[in-house]
Amino acid sequence: xxxxxxxxxxxxxxxxxxxxxxxxxxxxxxxxxxxxxxxxxxxxxxxxxxxxxxxxxxxxxxxxxxxxxxxxxxxxxxxxxxxxxxxxxxxxxxxxxxxxxxxxxxxxxxxxxxxxxxxxxxxxxxxxxxxxxxxxxxxxxxxxxxxxxxxxxxxxxxxxxxxxxxxxxxxxxxxxxxxxxxxxxxxxxxxxxxxxxxxxxxxxxxxxxxxxxxxxxxxxxxxxxxxxxxxxxxxxxxxxxxxxxxxxxxxxxxxxxxxxxxxxxxxxxxxxxxxxxxxxxxxxxxxxxxxxxxxxxx
Numbered sequence: 001x002x003x004x005x006x007x008x009x010x011x012x013x014x015x016x017x018x019x020x021x022x023x024x025x026x027x028x029x030x031x032x033x034x035x036x037x038x039x040x041x042x043x044x045x046x047x048x049x050x051x052x053x054x055x056x057x058x059x060x061x062x063x064x065x066x067x068x069x070x071x072x073x074x075x076x077x078x079x080x081x082x083x084x085x086x087x088x089x090x091x092x093x094x095x096x097x098x099x100x101x102x103x104x105x106x107x108x109x110x111x112x113x114x115x116x117x118x119x120x121x122x123x124x125x126x127x128x129x130x131x132x133x134x135x136x137x138x139x140x141x142x143x144x145x146x147x148x149x150x151x152x153x154x155x156x157x158x159x160x161x162x163x164x165x166x167x168x169x170x171x172x173x174x175x176x177x178x179x180x181x182x183x184x185x186x187x188x189x190x191x192x193x194x195x196x197x198x199x200x201x202x203x204x205x206x207x208x209x210x211x212x213x214x215x216x217x218x219x220x221x222x223x224x225x226x227x228x229x230x231x232x233x234x235x236x237x238x239x240x241x242x243x244x245x246x247x248x249x250x251x252x253x254x255x256x257x258x259x260x261x262x263x264x265x266x267x268x269x270x271x272x273x274x275x276x277x278x279x280x281x282x283x284x285x286x287x288x289x290x291x292x293x294x295x296x297x298x
Contacts (some may be wrong), residue, residue, distance in 0.1 A: 003033055009265055010128060012248045014241035022230055022249070028194035040260045047263035048088035054267065055089050057125055057275040064185045066272055069128045069267065071091045071137070072191035073229060074219045075201040077259075078129050078250045081191070085263045087125065095179040098129040106149050112175055132175070133236065136168050140232040141225050169239040171222035180244035182216050187269050188245060189262055190233065191252040195226055 014020060035043065058064060070078045073093040082096060106114045110133055120126030139145045143160045154160060176186055193201075202223075222229075241247035249267055252258045267290035280288070 005264065006268070008032065008034065009248075009261065009268065012261065012265070014237045016238060016241050016246040017076060018238050018245075020234055020238050022192060022234055026192055026249040027251045029195065030251035033254075033257060035255055035260075040256055044084070044256070044260045047260070047267055048085065050267050051085075051263065051270075052088040054270045054275060055093055055125060057127070057277060058273075059090075059093050059151055060123075060277050061273075061275050062123045063183055064275070065122050066270070067128065067179065067184050068121060068125065069131045069133070069188040070191065071130060071133050071189070071228070071233075072252065073198060074222060075181070075195035075198050075205070075214075077255050078191060080255055081259055081262055082127055082129065082187075084259050085266070086125075089125065093123065094125045094127065094288075095193060096127045096129060099131060099134060107150070108294055111149065113236060119179070119184070127189075130213075132172060132202075133192060133240075136165060136172070136236050137229065137232045140165060140235075141228045160226070165235065166239075169236065172240050173242060176240075176242070176245040185268060185269060185273060186245035188203050188241075188247045189265075190237065190247060190249050192249050195223075196252045198223065203248040204252045209222035210296075216254045 043096050070079050070081060115132045131219055143157050146160055202215055206210040237247050250261050
């Protein structure tokens with residue numbers, strides 16, 4: 001079973017530089033589930049506990065940080081992943097950043113600037129709910145947004161050529177490679193929800209007054225660009241899925257299965273760090289025993 005699970009999780013990894021089709025190569029509703037929903041929810045609880053243990057070692061080790069990137073179409077379940085999968089983590093060691101449209105001040109800097117400020121410190125876990133990838137997704141679907149960046153040599157939309165996007169992919173790879181070489185473990189997830197499932201979730205948000213706030217006219221508007229977004233993802237994913245910062249495409253139509261898959265992948269990637277609690281010297285242990293004697297003598 002373990003070998004099957006590992007093989008399945010690896011099948012979700014996007015190969016670098018290989019052309020992909022999200023429709024043909026990746027499922028939105030996985031029919032190869034190795035466990036039932038009840039078993040999966042139990043496994044998720046175990047996985048959450050395991051993540052908490054690893055987080056404690058990460059903090060004590062204090063050499064690595066972890067960056068988890070979540071990208072998806074609207075209503076794919078990013079917030080649910082953060083709420084459920086990360087529920088057992090110590091909030092002191094977790095930073096969650098959600099990136100909306102850049103502000104005027106942010107547009108006066110390069111597009112990485114606002115993300116640099118939100119990166120996790122050593123011993124911390126950072127979660128990007130949307131990320132620097134918006135600059136090759138939303139802006140690719142709506143290239144007119146690039147004009148707000150006031151870039152050299154870009155004076156009109158027609159100046160934004162295919163080479164422009166290739167250059168951005170390389171910039172992102174360099175950005176992430178620098179982070180990885182300085183001790184940041186990067187794990188990236190695309191929650192792959194089906195268009196029909198998104199429609200269902202939009203309707204649920206409309207029909208449930210307590211969920212009305214989750215759906216905006218802008219969300220419905222972006223749905224009309226679905227095919228263009230899929231094209232943007234299909235170009236971006238293989239171009240930026242690297243050994244040091246891999247992308248995983250997660251079937252997201254079943255929320256429980258998406259959360260279980262993500263928890264399993266994060267746990268497995270954590271294991272590559274070989275984290276352990278710091279060891280103390282004989283002198284330090286002797287000092288601890290002296291402190292123990294003093295405490296017991298009180």
